[in-house]
Amino acid sequence: MLIESIIFSDDLTAGNGNSAQPASENSGFVQGYTILPHDENLVQFWKRGFYNSRSDQFCIALRSVVFENSFYAGPDKLAGQIGPLLFSANYFTPGGSPLIFILISQDVNGKNRISDEELLDNLKQVFEFLGFDKFYYYFIHESRGQILSTNNNAEILVYHQSQVQEDIASWYYNKLNTVPTAIDLIIAFSSLPANEIYEKLNAGEHQFKEDHFIMWQMLEKKVGLLDKLKAAEILKEGLKREIQSQEDYLSNLHIHETTQKKIGDFYHYEYEILPAWYKRLGHIIKVIMGKRSFRSLFDDNVKKYKD
Amino acid sequence: MSLLVIAHIYYSSNWEYLFDRLLNLNKYQCTYIFNLVNLQYDKKPILESISKNFPAAIVLNCSNHGRDIGGKLAGIDLSLKLNIPSDFTLIIHDKQSPHASTGLNWRNELFRIIENNELPTIFSIFEKNAKAGVIGSKKFLMTEYDFSTQRFKSFSEEILNKLIVEMNLKITNHQFIAGNVFWVRSAIIRNFFSKFSPLQIRAKLEHGNALDFHKGTQIHSWERIFSWLANIYDYEIVGI
Numbered sequence: 001m002l003i004e005s006i007i008f009s010d011d012l013t014a015g016n017g018n019s020a021q022p023a024s025e026n027s028g029f030v031q032g033y034t035i036l037p038h039d040e041n042l043v044q045f046w047k048r049g050f051y052n053s054r055s056d057q058f059c060i061a062l063r064s065v066v067f068e069n070s071f072y073a074g075p076d077k078l079a080g081q082i083g084p085l086l087f088s089a090n091y092f093t094p095g096g097s098p099l100i101f102i103l104i105s106q107d108v109n110g111k112n113r114i115s116d117e118e119l120l121d122n123l124k125q126v127f128e129f130l131g132f133d134k135f136y137y138y139f140i141h142e143s144r145g146q147i148l149s150t151n152n153n154a155e156i157l158v159y160h161q162s163q164v165q166e167d168i169a170s171w172y173y174n175k176l177n178t179v180p181t182a183i184d185l186i187i188a189f190s191s192l193p194a195n196e197i198y199e200k201l202n203a204g205e206h207q208f209k210e211d212h213f214i215m216w217q218m219l220e221k222k223v224g225l226l227d228k229l230k231a232a233e234i235l236k237e238g239l240k241r242e243i244q245s246q247e248d249y250l251s252n253l254h255i256h257e258t259t260q261k262k263i264g265d266f267y268h269y270e271y272e273i274l275p276a277w278y279k280r281l282g283h284i285i286k287v288i289m290g291k292r293s294f295r296s297l298f299d300d301n302v303k304k305y306k307d
Numbered sequence: 308m309s310l311l312v313i314a315h316i317y318y319s320s321n322w323e324y325l326f327d328r329l330l331n332l333n334k335y336q337c338t339y340i341f342n343l344v345n346l347q348y349d350k351k352p353i354l355e356s357i358s359k360n361f362p363a364a365i366v367l368n369c370s371n372h373g374r375d376i377g378g379k380l381a382g383i384d385l386s387l388k389l390n391i392p393s394d395f396t397l398i399i400h401d402k403q404s405p406h407a408s409t410g411l412n413w414r415n416e417l418f419r420i421i422e423n424n425e426l427p428t429i430f431s432i433f434e435k436n437a438k439a440g441v442i443g444s445k446k447f448l449m450t451e452y453d454f455s456t457q458r459f460k461s462f463s464e465e466i467l468n469k470l471i472v473e474m475n476l477k478i479t480n481h482q483f484i485a486g487n488v489f490w491v492r493s494a495i496i497r498n499f500f501s502k503f504s505p506l507q508i509r510a511k512l513e514h515g516n517a518l519d520f521h522k523g524t525q526i527h528s529w530e531r532i533f534s535w536l537a538n539i540y541d542y543e544i545v546g547i
Contacts, residue, residue, distance in 0.1 A: 080506050084385050089343065089354070089366035129510045131372025235349065238319070241371070245516045 001028055001202050002216075002223045005186040006059060006092065008032035008101075009194040029198045030057045030092045032187070034103065035082075036066060059092035060085055061101035063142070067122045068114055075125035083130050094185075096234045097134040098127075099152070101187075103142040116149055138187075145189050154184035161190040168197060172204035180208070180219050184226070308430065310337040311386060311393035311493060315378030315400035317344045317371075322353055324414075325401050328421045330360060338391050339364035342378035344371045365389075373512030375400035375487060376529045380512075383496060384505035393493040395433060397421065398533065402486055416444050417488040425547065429490055432545055440542020441534055443489035448546040451531075452481035463523030463531070470528055474503060476535070482544050483534035495536050 007029050060082065065071055072078070085091060086098050093099070102123065107113050116139060127135045138156075139149040145160025157175055164171050168188065175183065190197050209216040271279075286292040296304040310332060316322050329339070339361045343350055350368075357364050369381045379398055386393075399421070402414040419425055420443060432439050451461045459467055459481075471478065512525045537544045 076504075076507060076510065079510070080384075080504065083381075083506055084388055087342075087367045087369045087381055087385070089350075089368040091368065093368070130506075131370035131377065131509070131512075131514060133370070133514075231349065241516070248516060248518055 001198070001205055002219055003183050003186055003205070004030065004094075005188060005198065005201055006030040006032045007194040007197050008034060008061060008187070008189045009192060009197060028202075029194065030059055031194055032059055032061060032101070034061045034063065036063060057090055057092045058085075058088075059099055059101070061103050061140075064102055064104045064112070064114055064119060064139075067102075067119050072122065075122065075129045078122075079126045079129040082126070086130060086132075094136065094152075094154070095230050096237060097136060098132065099136040099138070101138045101140055104139050104148055105142045120149075140187075145187075155179075155182045156185045156187060157183050159186065159188040159190070161192075167200065169200040169204040169207070172201050173207050176205065176208040176215075176219075177212070180212075180215050181222050308335065308395070309393045310335050311391055311396040312337060312339045313342075313379050313382035313386065313396060313398055314339065315342045315344075315375040315382070316353065317375065317378075318401050318403055319349075321403060322401050323356070325399070325418070326356055326360060328418055329399075331421055331423045331426060332397070333361075338386075338393065340367065340382040340386060340391075341365070342367040342369050342382055344369065344378065371516075372514050373509050374517065374526050375402075376526050376533070377509050377512050379487075379533075380505040380509040380529075383500050384509075387497065387500060387505070395430070396491050396493045396496050397489075398491060399488045402488065413447070413486060416446050417484075417486045419444055420488065420490060420547065428547060432547070433490075433492065436543070436545070438541075438543045439492075439545045440495055440537030440540065441484070441489050441491045441544045442547060443484035443534070443544070444486075445546025447485040448482055448544065449485045450480075450482045461523065461527075461531075463528045466523045466525055466528040467531065470532065476532070476539055478535050478538050480538045480544065481531075481535065482538075483531040484544070484546075485530075487530045487533055489534065491536065492542065495540050495542065498540060499536050 009032075062082070066078065086100075091098055100123070102119060104112055104119075119139065120137070123135075123137060136152040137150060138147055138152065140146065140158070141148055143162065145158045145163055147156065147158060150156075157172075159168055159171060166174075168190070172186070186201065188197050188201070283292065283297060287294050287297065292305055293303060295302045312329065312332060314325065314329065316325070339357075341357060341361075341364055343353060343366065354366070357366060365385065367378075367381055367385065369378055371377075373380065378400070386396075397420075399418075402417060403410055420429060429442050432442060451459045453460060458464060461467065470476070508529065512529065517524050517526055534544055
């Protein structure tokens with residue numbers, strides 16, 4: 001598929017953890033998992049995530065209840081539980097930074113059980129604890145699949161089984177017909193197996209290619225260019241760090257405490273400040289002692305020192 | 308005998324030098340945990356090399372926090388959570404030391420402990436000397452502690468003293484392996500880091516490429532404490 005997709009089809013908290021298998025190798029999509037960090041299946045999940053196929057990407061969604069007072073034990077505890085997942089080389093990191101979903105649940109009056117500000121503040125503390133400079137988040141209405149808040153400017157389509165009547169293949173085909181170049185990522189929430197969802201999305205895109213080939217080509221070009229841009233941005237960030245690192249090392253050459261500076265100071269105070277006649281006398285003494293050639297006192301082109 | 312390797316890779320070049328030597332460990336029962344620092348360079352070549360040479364390796368992509376110590380702590384945390392069984396653990400990173408004119412010699416000397424001709428000696432020391440807890444390069448076995456003044460000759464003195472008090476560490480030998488590349492009995496790692504959370508320690512380390520040229524750092528303090536773990540648990544640090 002041209003457009004990247006994240007598919008949530010399994011729920012560890014529903015007791016399906018042991019049956020949740022990472023997608024097959026090179027599946028082409030990002031497997032989404034909804035987790036509660038204190039779930040006993042989490043250890044099994046870690047093991048699968050780290051020991052199984054290296055090429056498959058995954059990402060996680062946390063239910064907002066995780067941050068409610070009765071569950072939330074502070075950023076360090078939560079970071080300790082989800083940190084190993086976020087550190088996995090398989091974790092989905094668009095542009096080099098991890099992306100996380102928070103599924104927002106509401107009380108009987110339709111109000112969020114925890115404010116967005118508090119939620120975001122807690123989330124920032126977790127990522128800061130883990131040492132990330134940057135992360136992407138999506139706050140999503142748990143039952144409607146609606147994006148409530150995000151810090152990512154990518155154009156995203158959300159498919160939520162409970163909100164869309166038509167088959168996902170037709171839904172995707174229709175979206176492509178409307179705004180083909182304005183889709184960067186698809187997020188699907190469904191009870192169907194992830195592979196099946198992916199096949200359906202693939203079928204929708206294939207139909208679009210057949211019906212609107214030129215548009216499809218434009219889309220392909222756009223996706224290719226965006227991939228190059230992302231790679232360049234990662235490289236740029238790496239080079240910026242490299243420059244900063246080199247500057248840090250170089251600045252060390254000019255500070256008082258360094259060996260280099262001490263040698264420079266020693267040379268200056270022990271030799272450089274002496275009067276010129278004294279230095280010349282010193283050269284003559286070197287000739288007398290046999291340490292320097294006589295001719296070198298008058299000719300810069302001859303060998304100066306004997307050893 | 309089973310081995311665990313926790314290797315931190317920061318630089319986009321020179322990891323081949325490390326990998327060529329790590330291949331020497333493939334003849335043993337060995338689990339590898341590689342940490343590739345997040346957002347730094349195109350990781351495709353290194354991932355391909357890991358897949359080819361260390362196919363069962365666990366690969367992390369940690370944030371650039373705490374330099375090699377931060378990456379190693381993330382690896383230790385995961386090894387404890389996954390309960391990876393091992394007798395001896397190798398703590399290593401792709402050392403370069405661009406600030407030191409002798410940086411490459413330093414690395415080559417530290418990496419001697421994974422050379423084919425040294426490995427049997429190292430495992431034999433562990434086997435015959437039950438007190439051997441940490442083994443590393445003798446040339447870089449150092450101490451900054453002056454018993455007569457009871458002070459550290461280090462910019463990190465204040466942080467070290469604070470950590471020693473906070474964790475109630477009893478240290479009688481302050482020798483450490485400068486460069487933080489060594490073999491350690493895995494039981495020491497398990498005992499200490501089951502008591503003190505590796506991720507909690509990591510969170511307090513400095514972010515990015517922190518240097519200790521003019522002031523002490525948590526990172527460089529922990530570099531020393533890593534080696535002292537042997538002494539804390541009544542083991543010895545052995546230089547070869």
